[in-house]
Amino acid sequence: MAIDAPARARRRPAGWANALFVLPYLIVFVAMIVVPLAMGMWLSTTKSDLFGVEAQVGFANFTRLARDPIFLETVWNTFYFVLLTVPALTLIGLGLALVLNRPARWASVLRTIFFVSTVLSVTVVTLVWQLVFTPDGGLIAVAAEALGGSPVAFLNDQDLAMPAIAVTTIWWCIGLPMVLFLAALQQVPRDLYEAARLDNASRWKTLTRITLPSIRRTFLLVVIIEIILQFQLFGQPQLMTRGGPNNATRPIVLFIYETGWRQWELGYAAAAAQVLFAMILIAAMAQYFVASRKDDR
Amino acid sequence: MRHACALRSVDDPLHVNYSDKNTNREDRLATVELTNISKCFGRTAVIDGLSMSLNPNEFMVFLGPSGCGKSTLLRMIAGLETVDSGEIRIGGRRVDHLPPGERGVAMVFQHYALYPHMTIRDNMAFGLRNVGVARDEIAARVAAAARSLEIEHLLERRPGQLSGGQRQRAAIARAIVKQPQVFLFDEPLSNLDASLRVRTRVELAGLHQRLGTTMIFVTHDQVEAMTLADRIVVLNDCRIEQVGTPMDIYLRPATSFVAGFVGSPRINLLPVRIEAAAEGLARATLPDGTLVQTAVPTAALPQGDTTVGLRAEHVRIASEGAAARGTARVVERLGERTLVHVELKGGAMLVAEDAGLSTVRAGDEVGLSIDGARAHLFDAAGRGHHAAG
Numbered sequence: 227m228a229i230d231a232p233a234r235a236r237r238r239p240a241g242w243a244n245a246l247f248v249l250p251y252l253i254v255f256v257a258m259i260v261v262p263l264a265m266g267m268w269l270s271t272t273k274s275d276l277f278g279v280e281a282q283v284g285f286a287n288f289t290r291l292a293r294d295p296i297f298l299e300t301v302w303n304t305f306y307f308v309l310l311t312v313p314a315l316t317l318i319g320l321g322l323a324l325v326l327n328r329p330a331r332w333a334s335v336l337r338t339i340f341f342v343s344t345v346l347s348v349t350v351v352t353l354v355w356q357l358v359f360t361p362d363g364g365l366i367a368v369a370a371e372a373l374g375g376s377p378v379a380f381l382n383d384q385d386l387a388m389p390a391i392a393v394t395t396i397w398w399c400i401g402l403p404m405v406l407f408l409a410a411l412q413q414v415p416r417d418l419y420e421a422a423r424l425d426n427a428s429r430w431k432t433l434t435r436i437t438l439p440s441i442r443r444t445f446l447l448v449v450i451i452e453i454i455l456q457f458q459l460f461g462q463p464q465l466m467t468r469g470g471p472n473n474a475t476r477p478i479v480l481f482i483y484e485t486g487w488r489q490w491e492l493g494y495a496a497a498a499a500q501v502l503f504a505m506i507l508i509a510a511m512a513q514y515f516v517a518s519r520k521d522d523r
Numbered sequence: 524m525r526h527a528c529a530l531r532s533v534d535d536p537l538h539v540n541y542s543d544k545n546t547n548r549e550d551r552l553a554t555v556e557l558t559n560i561s562k563c564f565g566r567t568a569v570i571d572g573l574s575m576s577l578n579p580n581e582f583m584v585f586l587g588p589s590g591c592g593k594s595t596l597l598r599m600i601a602g603l604e605t606v607d608s609g610e611i612r613i614g615g616r617r618v619d620h621l622p623p624g625e626r627g628v629a630m631v632f633q634h635y636a637l638y639p640h641m642t643i644r645d646n647m648a649f650g651l652r653n654v655g656v657a658r659d660e661i662a663a664r665v666a667a668a669a670r671s672l673e674i675e676h677l678l679e680r681r682p683g684q685l686s687g688g689q690r691q692r693a694a695i696a697r698a699i700v701k702q703p704q705v706f707l708f709d710e711p712l713s714n715l716d717a718s719l720r721v722r723t724r725v726e727l728a729g730l731h732q733r734l735g736t737t738m739i740f741v742t743h744d745q746v747e748a749m750t751l752a753d754r755i756v757v758l759n760d761c762r763i764e765q766v767g768t769p770m771d772i773y774l775r776p777a778t779s780f781v782a783g784f785v786g787s788p789r790i791n792l793l794p795v796r797i798e799a800a801a802e803g804l805a806r807a808t809l810p811d812g813t814l815v816q817t818a819v820p821t822a823a824l825p826q827g828d829t830t831v832g833l834r835a836e837h838v839r840i841a842s843e844g845a846a847a848r849g850t851a852r853v854v855e856r857l858g859e860r861t862l863v864h865v866e867l868k869g870g871a872m873l874v875a876e877d878a879g880l881s882t883v884r885a886g887d888e889v890g891l892s893i894d895g896a897r898a899h900l901f902d903a904a905g906r907g908h909h910a911a912g
Contacts, residue, residue, distance in 0.1 A: 425650030426624030
């Protein structure tokens with residue numbers, strides 16, 4: 227139509243102008259995310275070291291991983307660690323947020339205290355917790371001796387080392403879930419609580435029927451963020467146990483690091499990295515789909 | 524005062540529930556008494572020694588400007604705000620120390636406050652489940668209230684899927700199913716568009732007639748107050764200015780604030796000189812020298828500055844026998860009538876009324892006839908003085 231033609235002509239340059247606004251981010255996104263991801267995938271199909279690619283090996287690295295007992299143990303260790311930390315971080319973060327979501331001064335002081343551990347570096351955190359866990363005059367050892375017990379070498383015990391690293395991680399990372407939950411709680415309209423009071427709802431009913439359903443999206447967000455973060459466990463075992471004792475605390479990222487940078491098997495390490503990427507993706511997507519299906523009901 | 528029993532139709536779907544032994548008709552005819560109520564936020568007094576009482580089945584409207592304390596007062600009755608001193612009694616029972624759920628009140632909030640993750644049915648049933656009402660009884664009450672408010676087809680939807688008007692109905696239905704002794708409405712119409720507001724207002728009046736329950740309604744909209752209320756409480760600056768029927772408030776405003784707040788267009792308030800005239804009635808001289816013979820007895824009028832209050836409908840544009848003359852500055856044509864803002868000699872402004880088909884234009888010289896018998900006088904303290912009778 228005659229009227230449409232000039233309108234379309236006006237719209238077209240505007241479309242390009244819009245794309246220009248996206249371009250800076252797009253360049254960074256492609257250069258920093260898409261290209262490295264593609265390179266990693268390509269590298270995982272090669273036999274290569276730090277000097278270059280020796281040969282294309284197809285999926286040989288992946289079949290080798292499937293038969294590598296150490297790698298399989300690191301997969302289990304990583305899952306075990308995620309199971310230890312993610313529910314605890316989510317529930318403790320939620321609990322702290324519920325307790326500290328009030329305008330009192332003591333609450334704001336405690337909010338700051340609980341968040342402050344998050345800003346520390348992994349080096350400081352692991353140093354502090356090594357001092358807590360060490361059997362030679364460590365905090366727990368001293369307390370145990372005072373109560374008549376004997377000191378336990380947490381970080382040297384095959385069964386206790388991973389829980390000890392999990393405790394360290396929870397202490398270090400609790401600030402983020404707490405702050406996310408606090409932000410969500412403050413978004414819940416106050417008049418919903420007032421309506422609940424007029425509806426004779428007990429505290430428990432108010433929590434389970436009003437508060438938790440109102441912040442379920444944040445709950446999901448926290449779980450996904452924490453799954454992604456905790457699957458990437460590296461610094462704590464590297465500094466506290468070096469993956470020991472007997473590989474009990476060796477996670478996938480440490481395996482990737484050692485394979486790639488100690489043993490110079492870059493292709494094999496890249497394949498392990500792809501497995502980790504797939505695990506995180508599947509876990510996050512599964513969580514997302516389960517929660518969004520519940521949402522639709 | 525209206526009597527709902529006589530007006531309620533026999534086939535009222537809510538009628539069945541009144542025979543319930545726990546919520547019999549007598550329980551629902553509750554008085555509300557406030558005695559010496561005070562409330563401070565920090566050092567700021569929001570309500571200061573306020574007392575009033577509501578009759579059973581009365582529709583009371585708290586009217587006042589923003590920040591006058593009307594919502595706080597309502598929330599204190601609901602139990603959502605504590606009372607610093609004084610007593611609140613509902614149906615003779617002291618309730619100011621009871622939690623909100625035990626006061627026998629139901630509230631409709633300004634922003635509806637429907638639980639967003641529950642269906643409308645669950646929203647309505649939530650409060651009943653919490654007090655252990657039997658499942659059949661809940662279903663019956665929800666069905667009756669939904670039928671009454673014509674929201675049966677919305678029961679399985681969530682609030683986010685409803686329009687503003689539908690949400691408002693759902694919020695009212697949630698209050699109805701509780702069969703409270705007193706309904707509390709906190710500016711429930713302020714979020715609705717103009718036409719829906721008028722419709723909902725009429726429905727609320729009908730609802731009050733059907734339910735026959737004491738209702739308290741907070742608003743800053745004088746039209747809502749005038750159309751809905753059995754009695755209006757006009758609040759200003761944490762105090763009661765006047766309690767009275769809508770026509771009392773309009774015809775005999777207790778203070779210049781009430782006169783100015785109620786009525787549209789705003790009442791003309793002009794400083795006047797007063798002299799006693801025949802039969803002891805005050806004669807007021809307007810700033811331009813116009814004499815207005817009022818029907819206000821001078822005996823009750825204290826010395827000092829006095830203000831005359833003239834509603835626009837008592838100041839008419841007149842071509843003959845005009846008491847005063849002035850220049851039309853602004854002409855507002857409202858269809859059925861025309862409001863003319865007239866500048867008197869000396870600069871004082873007066874809003875006058877003319878017929879809908881008025882030929883007056885801005886800039887015209889116009890004559891004014893003033894019905895002095897309907898004039899109000901306000902003394903220096905703002906107290907109103909009116910014609911005897």
